[in-house]
Amino acid sequence: MIQTVRGVHDILPDAIPLWQFLEARALAIFGQYGFEEIRTPLFEKTELFARAVGATTDIVEKEMYTFSDRGGDSLSLRPEGTASVVRAFVQQSMHRQLPWKVWYRGPMFRYERPQKGRQRQFHQIGCELFGPEDPLADAELLAMVMRYLTDIGLQTSLVLEINSLGCPDCRPPYRDLLIAFLRQTASHLCDDCQNRMERNPLRVLDCKQERCRAAIATAPVMIDHLCPGCTHHFSRLKGHLEDLERPFRINPHMVRGLDYYNRTAFEVTSVGLGAQNAVAAGGRYDGLVAQMGGTPTPAIGFAMGMERLALLLDQGKNRPAPPDVYLAPLGEQAEQAGLKLAETLRAQGLAVTLNLGGGSLKSQMKRAGRSQARFALMIGEAELEKNVVILKEMALGQQQEIRHSEVPGFLVNTCRTISVGDGHR
């Protein structure tokens, strides 16, 4: 038997209503804020990710699905969404129409060891906002994330953490300061952190090892060493959030895995997801557009992990929307008439399940019951001759003969409610 590759899974019909719900709410809420959807390719030139995400990040160094096409180009399945959106922004010269607000949804690919809330093909919904440098934009974006997460039903158990990562002016001096500090305390750090110290010193601050946490308790933190511009930006953001009464926590030890971030970084975490507890994360990337060859344009964005949201919301199996009518024909002639009647009813907007695969009336009725249809419609030879059908209201167990020609009118009147496909709620 051929099965899916490791860390890659089907999303079966049972789970689809929840996914559709998550996407529908994103469409609605991001739309309220003026965001439009964008769909970028699932694969791009490898160089795009190497340059945007950072050539020395784990994602680029060891987690990308990279291959050569027949022309010899090195391509990669996208490991995240921002790089492509920035490329599109630059390629389409969108700096002429600022602000540019887009959101995306779709699969991302990273070659990682699967565990709870982490797969090799996973799905993200993300937003990117190009143009404003003002912390007003940061605040509005954060409000939007929290509004979305609250809307879908996660208001409890969520924590919003923010930090400032500084900018090209203040981060290098701080970095030197931190390295100096770490060198002094190196003997107290775990092996990983001793390695990280030179390569990615900020990451040491985020280490979960108890010994490291103790050792870095007195380490200098970025927010104490921000330049005046970054200090002002950060304090205005905090002011806006307080004003909006959106609870948040400042986590001076939070860092971002991708190289392009500066200033505002944030993360929304949830208990109940085990080690992979971030449901949404993002930040500002003011330098990325210029770095990718575009007209310098500040920007901010975030991404949410759909599987993680789904894990938190999953309330068991989702029932499919039941049909209005289960149509049970007996015999070949009745089947022919049934097919036609089913089409007539569907043209009137009704949801109709036509019995397929024959079977006795008993077994057909069994299927009708299982389908949760409100009505069963039986057509046998006797009915064909009399030009009637037997209409049974399943919940009541009552049935009547109706003239064939009157069936559409009767059912349309009775089942006027229209299914909207919001099966989750």
Added chain:
RNA sequence: GCGAACGUAGCUCAGUCGGUAGAGCCCCGGAUUGUGAUUCCGGUUGUCGCGGGUUCAAGUCCCGUCGUUCGCCCCA
């Protein structure tokens, strides 16, 4: 890439000291003619993940491998 646990019917799982593979659910059929979801009766479910090894004998013990899960790493 590192560490650990687990893989038995479509699903959830039992299977003792190594001795002829089980339950519930689901599904299918029947309970006098053409009527579901309740009841009763009957029935099908299997490469015990896969491949080696030990043994008279392996679902059970050993090795490998694939997969899943939980950590580490990393991240949404």
